[in-house]
Amino acid sequence: MAPSLPSNGTDRRDPEERLPRKERERQRRQREFLTTAEEVFSRKGFHSTTIQEISERSEFAVGSIYHMFRNKDEIYAAILEMRMEEYLTLLEEVIEDCRDPVEKVRTLIETKFRFFSDHKPFLRLFLDTTFGSDENVRFNGVEQLVERYEGYLKLLAGIFEEGIRKKLFAGNDPIGMALAMEGMVRSFTTYMIRHEEDGAPLPEFSTIREILLQGILNTNKNRKK
Numbered sequence: 001m002a003p004s005l006p007s008n009g010t011d012r013r014d015p016e017e018r019l020p021r022k023e024r025e026r027q028r029r030q031r032e033f034l035t036t037a038e039e040v041f042s043r044k045g046f047h048s049t050t051i052q053e054i055s056e057r058s059e060f061a062v063g064s065i066y067h068m069f070r071n072k073d074e075i076y077a078a079i080l081e082m083r084m085e086e087y088l089t090l091l092e093e094v095i096e097d098c099r100d101p102v103e104k105v106r107t108l109i110e111t112k113f114r115f116f117s118d119h120k121p122f123l124r125l126f127l128d129t130t131f132g133s134d135e136n137v138r139f140n141g142v143e144q145l146v147e148r149y150e151g152y153l154k155l156l157a158g159i160f161e162e163g164i165r166k167k168l169f170a171g172n173d174p175i176g177m178a179l180a181m182e183g184m185v186r187s188f189t190t191y192m193i194r195h196e197e198d199g200a201p202l203p204e205f206s207t208i209r210e211i212l213l214q215g216i217l218n219t220n221k222n223r224k225k
Contacts, residue, residue: 033058116193120193
């Protein structure tokens with residue numbers, strides 16, 4: 001049975017569910033292809049991977065791939081857009097039911113580490129093309145991704161601003177707190193992905209969570225606990 005509409009006539013189904021069946025199928029197949037391409041890029045490196053290798057691994061004909069994308073850069077751009085949208089949407093959703101800014105920060109840090117742990121091929125690919133090569137990938141559409149991320153940073157800064165206003169957090173620099181949190185998470189995850197197979201001791205997400213919170217929690221609030 002099709003989902004019923006609310007009384008005002010607004011269709012509240014997931015946007016993808018409102019698409020025609022053929023378009024939903026096309027998008028599903030493209031996501032499957034991008035996930036496979038992501039794994040190949042992650043294993044061999046972006047610059048060492050060929051379209052032929054992606055074709056063989058994904059079971060998409062080379063002609064079909066070129067029908068979707070003009071080159072490897074466009075494939076990479078689509079992977080980045082897909083994962084970044086998943087990532088930012090997830091972060092926005094997990095804080096909806098949080099009670100206060102402290103819980104929101106804890107939840108965001110935990111969710112970030114869980115996402116990166118679940119998407120290691122993407123993180124390896126991102127690090128390889130961003131930090132591991134002098135031939136960084138360039139593609140159209142990066143401005144939209146930056147704008148999307150800037151929106152998330154404003155959301156995060158708003159959480160810190162709310163905590164300062166409620167005297168839960170010390171300090172008066174919400175955007176600085178947001179950037180500090182992002183930088184700490186990025187450093188931890190970069191180290192983890194580079195050393196997960198060489199036997200080096202790996203950090204735990206709880207470390208960054210507690211270090212960050214100890215640094216920003218209002219000391220008067222701490223004394224009451």
